Amino acid sequence: xxxxxxxxxxxxxxxxxxxxxxxxxxxxxxxxxxxxxxxxxxxxxxxxxxxxxxxxxxxxxxxxxxxxxxxxxxxxxxxxxxxxxxxxxxxxxxxxxxxxxxxxxxxxxxxxxxxxxxxxxxxxxxxxxxxxxxxxxxxxxxxxxxxxxxxxxxxxxxxxxxxxxxxxxxxxxxxxxxxxxxxxxxxxxxxxxxxxxxxxxxxxxxxxxxxxxxxxxxxxxxxxxxxxxxxxxxxxxxxxxxxxxxxxxxxxxxxxxxxxxxxxxxxxxxxxxxxxxxxxxxxxxxxxxxxxxxxxxxxxxxxxxxxxxxxxxxxxxxxxxxxxxxxxxxxxxxxxxxxxxxxxxxxxxxxxxxxxxxxxxxxxxxxxxxxxxxxxxxxxxxxxxxxxxxxxxxxxxxxxxxxxxxxxxxxxxxxxxxxxxxxxxxxxxxxxxxxxxxxxxxxxxxxxxxxxxxxxxxxxxxxxxxxxxxxxxxxxxxxxxxxxxx
Amino acid sequence: xxxxxxxxxxxxxxxxxxxxxxxxxxxxxxxxxxxxxxxxxxxxxxxxxxxxxxxxxxxxxxxxxxxxxxxxxxxxxxxxxxxxxxxxxxxxxxxxxxxxxxxxxxxxxxxxxxxxxxxxxxxxxxxxxxxxxxxxxxxxxxxxxxxxxxxxxxxxxxxxxxxxxxxxxxxxxxxxxxxxxxxxxxxxxxxxxxxxxxxxxxxxxxxx
Numbered sequence: 001x002x003x004x005x006x007x008x009x010x011x012x013x014x015x016x017x018x019x020x021x022x023x024x025x026x027x028x029x030x031x032x033x034x035x036x037x038x039x040x041x042x043x044x045x046x047x048x049x050x051x052x053x054x055x056x057x058x059x060x061x062x063x064x065x066x067x068x069x070x071x072x073x074x075x076x077x078x079x080x081x082x083x084x085x086x087x088x089x090x091x092x093x094x095x096x097x098x099x100x101x102x103x104x105x106x107x108x109x110x111x112x113x114x115x116x117x118x119x120x121x122x123x124x125x126x127x128x129x130x131x132x133x134x135x136x137x138x139x140x141x142x143x144x145x146x147x148x149x150x151x152x153x154x155x156x157x158x159x160x161x162x163x164x165x166x167x168x169x170x171x172x173x174x175x176x177x178x179x180x181x182x183x184x185x186x187x188x189x190x191x192x193x194x195x196x197x198x199x200x201x202x203x204x205x206x207x208x209x210x211x212x213x214x215x216x217x218x219x220x221x222x223x224x225x226x227x228x229x230x231x232x233x234x235x236x237x238x239x240x241x242x243x244x245x246x247x248x249x250x251x252x253x254x255x256x257x258x259x260x261x262x263x264x265x266x267x268x269x270x271x272x273x274x275x276x277x278x279x280x281x282x283x284x285x286x287x288x289x290x291x292x293x294x295x296x297x298x299x300x301x302x303x304x305x306x307x308x309x310x311x312x313x314x315x316x317x318x319x320x321x322x323x324x325x326x327x328x329x330x331x332x333x334x335x336x337x338x339x340x341x342x343x344x345x346x347x348x349x350x351x352x353x354x355x356x357x358x359x360x361x362x363x364x365x366x367x368x369x370x371x372x373x374x375x376x377x378x379x380x381x382x383x384x385x386x387x388x389x390x391x392x393x394x395x396x397x398x399x400x401x402x403x404x405x406x407x408x409x410x411x412x413x414x415x416x417x418x419x420x421x422x423x424x425x426x427x428x429x430x431x432x433x434x435x436x437x438x439x440x441x442x443x444x445x446x447x448x449x450x451x452x453x454x455x456x457x458x459x460x461x462x463x464x465x466x467x468x469x470x471x472x473x474x475x476x477x478x479x480x481x482x483x484x485x486x
Numbered sequence: 487x488x489x490x491x492x493x494x495x496x497x498x499x500x501x502x503x504x505x506x507x508x509x510x511x512x513x514x515x516x517x518x519x520x521x522x523x524x525x526x527x528x529x530x531x532x533x534x535x536x537x538x539x540x541x542x543x544x545x546x547x548x549x550x551x552x553x554x555x556x557x558x559x560x561x562x563x564x565x566x567x568x569x570x571x572x573x574x575x576x577x578x579x580x581x582x583x584x585x586x587x588x589x590x591x592x593x594x595x596x597x598x599x600x601x602x603x604x605x606x607x608x609x610x611x612x613x614x615x616x617x618x619x620x621x622x623x624x625x626x627x628x629x630x631x632x633x634x635x636x637x638x639x640x641x642x643x644x645x646x647x648x649x650x651x652x653x654x655x656x657x658x659x660x661x662x663x664x665x666x667x668x669x670x671x672x673x674x675x676x677x678x679x680x681x682x683x684x685x686x687x688x689x690x691x692x693x694x
Contacts, residue, residue, distance in 0.1 A: 010608075070683055074671055077690035099615065099670075136670045137611050140677065147678035161679050163686040164693075165514055171691030 003035055005155045007148040009141035011046040014148075016059075016155060032154045043142070045132060052105055052130065054089065061089040063146055063159065068092075069101070070143045071163065078368075080170045087278070087377040092139075093360070096307065096324045101139045103132040104376050129375050169438050265311050265320035268356050275314065275357035281373045282381035283432055284357050287316030289371040292361065295336035299367030302334045306363040309374060310337070311356045317342035319356065335363050386466035387426060393484065396468050399428045401482045404472065407448030411478060414443045418474040421485055422449065423467040431467060447474055505555050508590040510682060514689040520583035523574055525688035529589060530573035532596050532675070532684075534644070535668035538637035539603050539610075550595045559591040577646045593685050600675040607673050614666055624662055637665035 007014040018035035041059045042051040052058075068079045069092035093102045106129050134142065150161045275281060288310065307324040318341045323332070332338060358374035387393055400422065418440040423432040430453050435441045444450060449472075469485035516522070521529075537543030544566065551560035560566050569592060570576070572584040600607065606629075613627040625631045638661045645652045655661045675684050 070674060071687050071690065074674055074684060074687035075690035077687075079690075099618070135615055137608060137615070137673065140670075140673050143674065143683075144677040147683075151678050161682065163682055165686050165689035166691050167693055168691060 002039055003033060005035060005149070005152070007145045007152075009145050011138040012141035012145045013044040014145040015042040015044070015051075016149065017041075018156070034157070035155045036157070038156055043145075045134065045138060045142075048132060052103075052132070054105070058089050058105070060159070063150070064088065065090045065092045066143055066146050067161075067163065069139075071166075073139075075166070077166050077171050079166055087380055091376045093372070094305075094307075094362070095133055099136050101134045101136070103134055103142075105130045105132075106376060106378050129378070265309065265322045268311055268320055269358075273355045275355050276375070276378060278377050278379040279381040280314075281357055281377065284312050284314075284316050285359060285371055285373060286432065286434055288312055288318070288359055288361070289369065291316070291318070291340055292336055292371070293369050295340060296363065296369060297336070298334050299363075300365060302331045302363065303365065305365050306331055306335060308335070308337060308361045308363075310359045310361045312359060313342070314355055314357075321361075337361075387468040392426065393468050396424050396426070396428055397470060397482050397484070400424060400430070400470055400472070401480065403428075403430075403452055404448055404482075405480055407451065408474070408480065409478075412443075412474065412476050413446060414439050414474075415476050417476065418443055418447065420449060420472045420474075422470045422472050424470065425465050425467055431465075433472075436471075443474075504587060505558060505591075507554055507556070507594055508587060511590045511593070511685045513586055514686075515693045516689065517694070518583075519586050521572070521586065521589045522689065522692045524692070525589060526572045526584050527574060528688055529584075529592050529596065530570045530576070531664075531668055532600075532672065533570060533592065534640050535637060535665065535672055536596060536599050536603070538633055538640055538665065539606055539669075539672075540599070543599075546599055547595050550598045551591065554594060554598060556591045556595065559588055560595070575645045575649050575652055577644060579646065589688070590685065593688070594681055597675040597681040597684060600672045600680070603672070604676045607669060607676065610669055611673060614669075624666075633669075634662050634665050637661065637668075641665075 002017045002019055005016045005018070007016075016035065016038060017040045019037040019039060020033050021036040038056045038059060040053060040055065041062075042053050043062070044051040052062075054062075065088055072079045087106070089106050091104045091106075093104065095101045147161065149155060150159060275284070306327060308321045309324060310321040311319045313319050318337065321337050321341070360370075360372050360374050362370040364370065387396070416437075416439040419436040420440055421432075421434045421436055422430055425431050430449070433449050433453055435444060471481075471483050471485045473481040473483075475481070513519075533543075533547065536547075540546055544563070547566060548560065548563060551557055551566075560569070567578070568580070568582065569584060569588050571578045571580055572582055573579060610630050610633055613630045614624065617624060617626055617630070620626075624634055638658060641655065641661055641664070645655075647653065655664060671684075674680055677683070
């Protein structure tokens with residue numbers, strides 16, 4: 001027999017359904033029976049009719065994300081992502097206005113199997129990410145519902161509150177050193193700054209999460225599954241014609257001083273398929289980050305966080321972008337987006353892209369750049385080598401070693417090994433690389449990879465060609481190691 | 487059995503023993519036993535916001551310290567003032583360090599008071615949200631503007647205006663923003679695990 005536990009707050013109610021594994025109660029004779037197996041979770045928010053539901057994976061992810069976000073809210077210090085290898089089902093992000101928060105739930109691909117006999121109706125198949133916009137009070141109610149559950153030892157006692165402070169090294173790498181000592185309270189004030197700055201802006205209407213697929217259909221009575229070249233992306237890249245163009249996803253009003261490309265972004269989104277493959281998004285995310293980070297000057301001059309939705313083509317070129325809130329010309333000029341936007345020199349317009357990926361780009365008030373996929377990650381980016389010919393890979397490995405070795409000599413300044421993932425195409429060009437540990441981020445300028453990457457990569461379409469993936473380790477002793485990435 | 491024993495206050499609690507209530511807060515893995523700058527600053531500002539919410543806030547802090555059996559650490563008004571003066575922005579800032587146990591005691595007191603003020607905090611935050619939605623300024627809500635008036639007055643009278651960070655808060659608007667962000671942080675302190683969450687967050691970016 002299933003048992004229910006309910007944790008209620010004014011704006012949020014968490015209902016757990018579970019089973020006892022038969023081992024009895026928590027000890028006291030008249031205490032509540034122990035729930036040790038979770039069947040289903042429902043999370044209701046005031047103002048939203050449908051609850052968020054899921055199984056154990058969903059619930060654990062909810063707990064982690066809520067905990068992390070609450071801590072960042074309190075300290076103002078960016079929190080490290082959870083375990084890299086598993087994308088979170090539930091993600092929390094800063095909202096469009098800074099006293100709003102976005103809760104995104106990724107669709108679960110396979111129904112949770114924590115309880116084989118569970119009624120199938122619990123595992124509603126959601127195909128698109130669900131988004132809920134929460135106010136700060138609503139966010140707190142969610143945090144406290146979770147905390148009440150965690151404090152309840154008669155429900156899933158194996159889940160409990162686990163908190164730890166962000167390490168010095170992580171924080172140092174994610175904020176300019178000079179800014180790092182700024183107190184939390186002042187960090188969080190950027191929330192309020194933005195809120196006041198936008199008082200003249202109509203409040204984005206918070207709509208209940210609808211099934212975006214339905215909306216897409218409603219907008220697009222004949223959803224032609226544009227068969228352009230979406231086949232090159234992985235099979236998971238469903239022909240999402242335009243769910244992102246639905247009203248829920250862009251609640252902000254069209255800014256009066258709109259960047260010229262704002263309308264183009266809307267148009268693009270309705271006309272081309274969206275890139276959803278995790279690996280491809282990850283590569284594009286890095287490309288975008290690198291492009292903007294190199295060109296962004298006058299950091300922090302805008303006086304507030306500037307949030308843009310940026311559309312990127314398969315080759316990583318910025319095709320169009322749109323501020324989340326109206327920006328002034330000066331604010332737009334403070335970002336390098338206009339300068340970086342790709343316009344075909346011949347026609348003076350944008351080429352029609354094959355597919356588009358959307359990113360959320362935040363130029364924070366404190367001079368930190370944040371880039372994340374607009375819809376979060378669905379699935380885990382994988383970096384398996386597509387080049388399988390052993391001889392060819394072996395040759396490339398040697399070539400990579402030689403290229404780096406030629407440019408890297410002398411006594412390293414770093415005291416820990418630097419680990420990078422490096423991708424090469426069959427011609428031996430480095431098409432992508434990514435630091436994999438903290439030292440690798442800190443000492444990126446001391447090694448030749450950024451130069452090799454820039455000089456060799458020629459804006460080729462990043463994931464359309466087969467690549468060989470290598471792990472490159474720079475040792476403090478001066479030793480260089482190149483091996484296949486696994 | 488012996489009633490006089492239970493009624494009598496313990497005369498001199500052994501100074502080393504840690505009050506039970508602080509045991510839920512782990513020592514962060516930092517090199518020293520005193521608090522980093524951001525933690526000192528943050529704790530004092532949180533308390534400042536409480537004072538702006540509640541008249542006689544500092545009395546309430548002492549009373550709470552007594553109720554929570556933290557009198558061994560927060561002995562009296564002067565000690566409380568000294569602990570809070572470890573905030574580097576204070577006019578009265580001294581180079582004295584804030585020990586972890588002292589910080590824990592202040593955090594526990596702050597969260598205890600915040601919990602008592604839950605209703606007011608939520609009302610203020612809801613009012614602020616509605617005011618924003620109507621594109622009005624905080625002065626349009628009587629209670630909210632009263633809180634912000636008091637917060638600004640407290641801040642200006644106690645913080646050293648020559649400090650760079652304090653200069654940032656010259657204008658009423660900036661101080662209001664600070665007051666509101668502290669208020670939303672106070673809301674998080676009212677929760678079931680608010681004490682732990684606040685405590686751990688104080689050391690973000692500081693631990694090894």
